[in-house]
Amino acid sequence: MRPLERVVAMSTMTYLQAVSDALRTEMRADDRVFVMGEDVGAFGGAFKVTDGFLDEFGADRVMDTPLAEAGIIGTAVGAATVGMRPVCEMQFADFVACGFDQLVNVAGKMMYRQGLSVNVTVRLPSGGGFSGGPFHSQNPEAWFMHAPGIKVVAPSTPEDAKGLLVGAIRDPNPVVYLEHKNLYRRMKGEVPEGEHVAPFCARVAREGEDLVVIAYGAMVHTALEATEDLEDASVMVLDLRSLVPMDEEAILAAVRRCSKVVVLDEANATCAAGAQVAALIAERAFEDLDGPVVRVATPDVPIPFAPALEGAVLPDVKRVREACRDLLAY
Amino acid sequence: MATTTFAPPDHDGAAPAHLTPTDRVALLRHMLLMRTIEERAMTLYRQGRVPGSFYDGFGQEAVSVGAAFAMAAQDRLCILHRDLGAHLVRGVQPARILAQYMGRAGGVTGGRDGNVHFGDHRLGCVGMVSMLPDMMLVATGMAMAFRLRREARCAITWLGEGSTSRGDFHEALNWAGVQRLPVIFVVENNQYAYSTPTAAQYAVAPAQRAAAYGFPGVTVDGNDVEAVFEATRVARERAVAGEGPTLIEAMTMRMHGHAAHDDMSYVPPELLEHWRARDPIDRQEARLRTLEVDLDALRDEVAATVRAGAEEALRSPEPDPATATDRVFADEEVHLGDGCAPWSGWSR
Numbered sequence: 183m184r185p186l187e188r189v190v191a192m193s194t195m196t197y198l199q200a201v202s203d204a205l206r207t208e209m210r211a212d213d214r215v216f217v218m219g220e221d222v223g224a225f226g227g228a229f230k231v232t233d234g235f236l237d238e239f240g241a242d243r244v245m246d247t248p249l250a251e252a253g254i255i256g257t258a259v260g261a262a263t264v265g266m267r268p269v270c271e272m273q274f275a276d277f278v279a280c281g282f283d284q285l286v287n288v289a290g291k292m293m294y295r296q297g298l299s300v301n302v303t304v305r306l307p308s309g310g311g312f313s314g315g316p317f318h319s320q321n322p323e324a325w326f327m328h329a330p331g332i333k334v335v336a337p338s339t340p341e342d343a344k345g346l347l348v349g350a351i352r353d354p355n356p357v358v359y360l361e362h363k364n365l366y367r368r369m370k371g372e373v374p375e376g377e378h379v380a381p382f383c384a385r386v387a388r389e390g391e392d393l394v395v396i397a398y399g400a401m402v403h404t405a406l407e408a409t410e411d412l413e414d415a416s417v418m419v420l421d422l423r424s425l426v427p428m429d430e431e432a433i434l435a436a437v438r439r440c441s442k443v444v445v446l447d448e449a450n451a452t453c454a455a456g457a458q459v460a461a462l463i464a465e466r467a468f469e470d471l472d473g474p475v476v477r478v479a480t481p482d483v484p485i486p487f488a489p490a491l492e493g494a495v496l497p498d499v500k501r502v503r504e505a506c507r508d509l510l511a512y
Numbered sequence: 513m514a515t516t517t518f519a520p521p522d523h524d525g526a527a528p529a530h531l532t533p534t535d536r537v538a539l540l541r542h543m544l545l546m547r548t549i550e551e552r553a554m555t556l557y558r559q560g561r562v563p564g565s566f567y568d569g570f571g572q573e574a575v576s577v578g579a580a581f582a583m584a585a586q587d588r589l590c591i592l593h594r595d596l597g598a599h600l601v602r603g604v605q606p607a608r609i610l611a612q613y614m615g616r617a618g619g620v621t622g623g624r625d626g627n628v629h630f631g632d633h634r635l636g637c638v639g640m641v642s643m644l645p646d647m648m649l650v651a652t653g654m655a656m657a658f659r660l661r662r663e664a665r666c667a668i669t670w671l672g673e674g675s676t677s678r679g680d681f682h683e684a685l686n687w688a689g690v691q692r693l694p695v696i697f698v699v700e701n702n703q704y705a706y707s708t709p710t711a712a713q714y715a716v717a718p719a720q721r722a723a724a725y726g727f728p729g730v731t732v733d734g735n736d737v738e739a740v741f742e743a744t745r746v747a748r749e750r751a752v753a754g755e756g757p758t759l760i761e762a763m764t765m766r767m768h769g770h771a772a773h774d775d776m777s778y779v780p781p782e783l784l785e786h787w788r789a790r791d792p793i794d795r796q797e798a799r800l801r802t803l804e805v806d807l808d809a810l811r812d813e814v815a816a817t818v819r820a821g822a823e824e825a826l827r828s829p830e831p832d833p834a835t836a837t838d839r840v841f842a843d844e845e846v847h848l849g850d851g852c853a854p855w856s857g858w859s860r
Contacts, residue, residue: 242660248683253683253686253687256646256652257650257652257687260651260652260653261653261654261660263588263633263650263848264657265845266660288650294839297633298846298847299845333841354844
């Protein structure tokens, strides 16, 4: 007998619309939730995620803040300690560096030190691929993976863009939510209407058994495209979705099944999320491997502006395909 | 907006309008308790029972006690490392404080953080981080939530004059000014940030800078507990009336080194002499003598309380090493609760 399934109405949305839908759904359902950031009100956000929110929710809950990232995160922490659920928008992920101390030293350590939860969601429009240059293209997730007490999630699909953001807003901890700018309007998909929460765990984006590409965010799509027709090889793509907590069992299961692993990051290579995945595999799945763990990532350089230079450093379909071919032939 | 200097409430000999004799004794008692606990903790440090270093607020007792005394139970506090008095006013017991210094399981953080790096969230207090003005933004955010929910409550935080050099100081004052938030910033100007004197710290006095953010800055004698109380009481009234933040610059002196290891040879002895003659406890005692308060009995009671607290703290076990990786993440939301508010004004 099939389990009973709830009939869920679906809508086709872009990734960007799904982010908006998550915020709108939570703000309608819960008056503790409010958004704050630079130009999120009258302008509707630099990427229009909160377009129309001001009219529906008012200026108190769609708060245009001073231009101050430490201020945005620090005041959000304070509001959370007295029972609010703030959602902070960094205009670009890169700018979170200015609020780093508040996130890492104040928010991340609060529960451990004094048993006080900090339910703050920090949205980071991240990633490159459109000549944003060194300050509008970064993938800073590893900074926060290294800081205890902060969860880090990175959706790749519209469905997860909604589900993980709702999950982040409801999670009692500080959550860094990476929304990839290159997916905002490029990705379209079916998204459940109303209540929809995605768990902070990995998802198999495509089944396969000869090799697995482990990725997250925009790179999931790069991985899918690079391996959809690869000399009859059956390639699994594992979408991590959550970097903290990292779904170790899903990673190990994929390695056991495929024996060959390519780990793909758009972030700079050193100490990236993919480095953590590779270390996990080396420690706990060495016997399951049938070849070296191969990493594809952005070299340790700032993200350059000119398309010719940016294209030379960001992982693309061609690089991933070559890495997979080489490993399949190993 | 002019900077004003807050006159001590009884500088002309009149009794303060908002303090009963019982309140005035309570102010003294909390200062005595703070000093006695810190003296006991210094002894424990010298005995090797306090790991790390030890930081105290000797000579600055009036700033935390006076300001915290003006706050209501539903207000929220971000408390710094020379402000033990604020924790005492909110109701933290001496045994938990002394166990905290020793890193014991019975300390407020159960050994997870040391010194005065603690806040009992059940009493409405958030413990500091070492980057001191960070808490200014946290307090500002509490006030922002109160305003969003139309609640007549107030947030307060303390900071040192060294904190005024950091960006978070500017971001918090600007934010609080722009949104006219119910928050009070108490700058505890104790003349030195570690070894750096005020002349190397700022060109414009902290109180004067408040005007640039659109709200009043007041200067108060930080070694006069009743003056600090009164300045904070007025600031709180303004805050809950929707009139916005206040910056209070409490002038005081750090009478000990930055921490236990620091002999503060960089401080001119005559400066210490100047301030020693203005000791906040001596001054409050002098006032209360005219009220025929039995000060000896009060001192005995405080000494006995701290002695009992120390004995209890010493009985507290070390934290279990097996728990060192527990509770990095919350399973459910935990918010700040209400604290003690002993001022008689809250029971009227």
